[in-house]
Amino acid sequence: MGDKAKRADARRNEEALLAAAAAVFVTSGVDAPVRDIAARAGVGVGTIYRHFPTRAELVIAVYRHQVDACAEAGPTLLADCATPREALTRWIDLFVDFLVTKHGLRSDNAALHTYFIDRLVPACADLLAAAGIAPDVTAYELMRGIGNLCVDAAPGYNPRNLVALLIAGLPETEPETEPETESGPRPGSRTAAG
Amino acid sequence: MGDKAKRADARRNEEALLAAAAAVFVTSGVDAPVRDIAARAGVGVGTIYRHFPTRAELVIAVYRHQVDACAEAGPTLLADCATPREALTRWIDLFVDFLVTKHGLRSDNAALHTYFIDRLVPACADLLAAAGIAPDVTAYELMRGIGNLCVDAAPGYNPRNLVALLIAGLPETEPETEPETESGPRPGSRTAAG
DNA sequence: TAACGATACGGAACACGGTTCCGTTTGTCG
DNA sequence: CGACAAACGGAACCGTGTTCCGTATCGTTA
Structure with missing residues (x-):
């Protein structure tokens, strides 16, 4: 059935x-x-x-749909990208998309937030593990941090820039490529932030 | 002007x-x-x-009006009642009326809550002082406690009964009339609680 | 392929909320 | 009393979500 x-x-x-x-x-x-x-x-x-059946249910459906899409993108990116690190970067990009898009929804319904956490934290954790990020930061912490960076994107404040800084600073226990310089975070994957 | x-x-x-x-x-x-x-x-x-001008402003006006009425009732009751204690009891009765009435409003607007506090705490404090209630309980504490007792009056739970208990237990530093018995709070001023 | 019944569609119509508009009433003042 | 500004009432308006039903489409079966 x-x-x-x-x-x-x-x-x-x-x-x-x-x-x-x-x-x-x-x-x-x-x-x-x-x-x-x-x-x-x-x-x-x-x-x-x-x-x-009702407007509210459409909103919920959209939310769940987006969460699902984001969660399912994890394994896909891992398979398609050259390095796990890149997959992580790209996934976070999607995640930020989602956050910016839906900044108003989460506060509505507690159950939705639970779904959000249950579905996305494991996805993020897998990416982190694959990228060999040290367990200094948990998936939840990272997502939470990114989420906080994304609250109300006013003109003159582009959350993506800050998020880029954040992920540039993520430590690796098993580094795959040595950074050339220490002078600052390189915008490795330029995203459509304008 | x-x-x-x-x-x-x-x-x-x-x-x-x-x-x-x-x-x-x-x-x-x-x-x-x-x-x-x-x-x-x-x-x-x-x-x-x-x-x-707008529906919201009516709501605010009603709220303020009720707060004002309650605050101004303090001195009036003090002047009209036989004992300060009775004035206090009656005032708390009014206060409970107000709380039961407006259980939904305070959460809306923070400024309204400030007004509520600023206006009503002094009024209550005056009553307490006049009634010779020991400063064990502050006006704010008492109002807060009553407020908490009054959250959602479901069938089978009448906040007034609990509030009556509470005020019956208020200590007095300078007792004016000795209670005849200790067996229980006498419903001194019977109020329309039904 | 053609016909047909179930399924889904579109959008006008409805219910219901806040707000505006304006002809009518009423209070006030000389 | 008469005139005029102030205030009134409530129909009308606009923008919501939701329902209804005649029509179009899909998929199946002959």
């Missing part, structure tokens, strides 16, 4: 709604009108309500 | 609105529709908005 044979367009629309809602939430906040989300997804409002 | 010569009906309506809003908030909560408040006050919604 559970795998109801849903029609293809239904699945497509659900996916589109999740993506559209996420996008709209970024620009207009979590209180964006349902109609805006429907428009962005190119569907009618009725479609939203067939997939998500 | 400030005493703009307002028309009599205007002042009357403002007063009625404050009272009506307070009453509606008790039964329907702070989120009660503006229309309900207008109906209860026997005025049109337009009248609300002439007196209070």
